[in-house]
Amino acid sequence: MTDDVLLVHGGTPLEGEIRVRGAKNLVPKAMVAALLGHEPSRLRNVPDIRDVKVVRGLLQLHGVTVRPGEEHGELILDPSHVESANVADIDAHAGSSRIPILFCGPLLHRLGHAFIPGLGGCHIGDRPVDFHLDVLRQFGAVVDKNAEGLYLTAPQRLRGTKIRLPYPSVGATEQVLLTAVLAEGVTELTNAAIEPEIVDLICVLQKMGAIIAMGTDRTIVITGVDRLGGYNHRALPDRLESASWACAALATHGNIYVHGARQLEMMTFLNTFRKVGGAFEVDDEGIRFWHPGGELNAIALETDVHPGFQTDWQQPLVVALTQATGLSIVHETVYESRLGFTSALNQMGAHIQLYRECLGGTPCRFGRRNFQHSAVVSGPSKLHGGELIIPDLRGGFSYLIAALAAQGTSTVHGIDLINRGYENFMEKLRALGASVELPKAAASAV
Numbered sequence: 001m002t003d004d005v006l007l008v009h010g011g012t013p014l015e016g017e018i019r020v021r022g023a024k025n026l027v028p029k030a031m032v033a034a035l036l037g038h039e040p041s042r043l044r045n046v047p048d049i050r051d052v053k054v055v056r057g058l059l060q061l062h063g064v065t066v067r068p069g070e071e072h073g074e075l076i077l078d079p080s081h082v083e084s085a086n087v088a089d090i091d092a093h094a095g096s097s098r099i100p101i102l103f104c105g106p107l108l109h110r111l112g113h114a115f116i117p118g119l120g121g122c123h124i125g126d127r128p129v130d131f132h133l134d135v136l137r138q139f140g141a142v143v144d145k146n147a148e149g150l151y152l153t154a155p156q157r158l159r160g161t162k163i164r165l166p167y168p169s170v171g172a173t174e175q176v177l178l179t180a181v182l183a184e185g186v187t188e189l190t191n192a193a194i195e196p197e198i199v200d201l202i203c204v205l206q207k208m209g210a211i212i213a214m215g216t217d218r219t220i221v222i223t224g225v226d227r228l229g230g231y232n233h234r235a236l237p238d239r240l241e242s243a244s245w246a247c248a249a250l251a252t253h254g255n256i257y258v259h260g261a262r263q264l265e266m267m268t269f270l271n272t273f274r275k276v277g278g279a280f281e282v283d284d285e286g287i288r289f290w291h292p293g294g295e296l297n298a299i300a301l302e303t304d305v306h307p308g309f310q311t312d313w314q315q316p317l318v319v320a321l322t323q324a325t326g327l328s329i330v331h332e333t334v335y336e337s338r339l340g341f342t343s344a345l346n347q348m349g350a351h352i353q354l355y356r357e358c359l360g361g362t363p364c365r366f367g368r369r370n371f372q373h374s375a376v377v378s379g380p381s382k383l384h385g386g387e388l389i390i391p392d393l394r395g396g397f398s399y400l401i402a403a404l405a406a407q408g409t410s411t412v413h414g415i416d417l418i419n420r421g422y423e424n425f426m427e428k429l430r431a432l433g434a435s436v437e438l439p440k441a442a443a444s445a446v
């Protein structure tokens with residue numbers, strides 16, 4: 001389809017200022033949390049991305065009125081009519097994102113049953129939902145699976161429980177939070193994920209009336225309450241998008257000021273960025289990222305759960321590492337198949353070799369299994385334009401970075417996927433001086 005293709009003329013440093021708004025990995029979950037309340041909620045700093053539109057549609061189908069507030073990027077979510085909603089069209093939402101799995105707890109509390117259509121999200125591994133279903137069963141839910149999706153019932157009020165996650169999964173931790181807040185009694189969750197977006201979701205729930213204590217050792221204790229109200233919350237900024245622009249500045253020898261980027265949630269990324277040789281400066285409104293000239297340094301990197309190096313930062317950084325001098329090692333420990341995007345980079349002139357072994361210092365869940373989850377990046381490489389097909393969200397943005405860093409023109413197919421998590425990325429690219437154009441047929445159709 002021509003209107004999903006972008007021509008990128010590379011070789012020009014990205015320079016200028018852009019703004020990031022609320023985090024893709026928080027905003028849709030805060031929207032789901034509104035379902036738990038008996039009063040309207042107000043969410044601010046909401047980005048215009050497809051994952052928000054998908055959840056908005058799903059909430060509306062479930063009887064939540066969602067309308068813009070007075071501020072730009074503000075949503076008012078009113079859950080007064082959930083009990084009378086007609087969800088006959090829910091199948092149309094199958095495959096749209098991963099967020100529907102988080103509707104389980106709120107719907108079970110409100111209605112006593114829930115239907116969850118097939119999930120979407122990036123194809124970067126198998127992405128099972130076994131932890132989610134196990135914890136829901138521990139709360140007392142009954143789960144039936146069929147080809148269309150999941151059907152859950154709560155024969156009685158869900159009850160608090162002791163849960164230990166096999167791995168600190170972000171989604172499963174959110175599942176526990178969104179279920180435990182209205183369950184009867186206390187829930188103790190150990191080996192919880194503690195990503196900044198989870199902490200922000202806890203802030204949302206506390207504003208609604210929940211009682212949630214965070215320990216220092218991945219333990220979260222939730223004391224169930226009988227009723228929750230609404231919230232008024234400004235979503236934390238998107239640290240993943242901010243890091244993507246930082247990598248774009250580094251790979252293109254550019255200089256980008258990211259309004260809204262915040263140091264606190266990016267500390268691990270900033271340390272790595274500095275080790276590679278990138279420069280940055282933090283002020284009250286955002287962070288400036290730039291290539292200071294000279295050579296970039298090869299590094300050894302392992303992705304991990306927070307406070308480790310976030311897996312969603314990995315793909316854009318790998319593009320920058322193709323420009324570093326020497327051998328970089330990247331060990332992806334969160335998803336088993338998140339390095340496949342590198343084969344297209346090799347076709348553009350990069351030298352990236354994948355391995356099944358755990359090449360970092362720590363053996364991970366994927367060692368001794370048949371997954372190419374480690375990479376050796378040898379640089380610096382002169383990249384040239386290529387024909388690129390976007391495989392997933394971060395891989396897609398990484399291809400844009402590579403195309404912008406390369407000499408010559410690249411044709412990037414499937415750019416619409418990037419709208420899932422990057423607000424107005426075309427406008428932002430143009431504001432930074434990128435030379436990008438839609439092919440003629442598509443441009444004349446607009």
Ligand SMILES: CC(=O)N[C@H]1[C@@H](OP(=O)(O)OP(=O)(O)OC[C@H]2O[C@@H](n3ccc(=O)[nH]c3=O)[C@H](O)[C@@H]2O)O[C@H](CO)[C@@H](O)[C@@H]1O
Nearest residue numbers: 025127128129130131132168169170171172311312334335
């Ligand atoms: C919408 C959203 O917030 N997406 C983020 C979320 O995804 P998501 O919440 O899906 O990621 P998880 O933290 O749950 O997944 C981490 C690992 O746990 C495994 N797992 C997870 C659940 C389960 O039931 N069984 C299981 O085996 C996964 O296959 C993966 O290997 O956290 C990831 C890790 O920070 C990020 O990359 C995603 O951007």
Ligand SMILES: C=C(OP(=O)(O)O)C(=O)O
Nearest residue numbers: 098121122312393394421
């Ligand atoms: C993996 C990602 O998202 P999702 O979980 O929505 O697929 C991502 O944001 O990079």
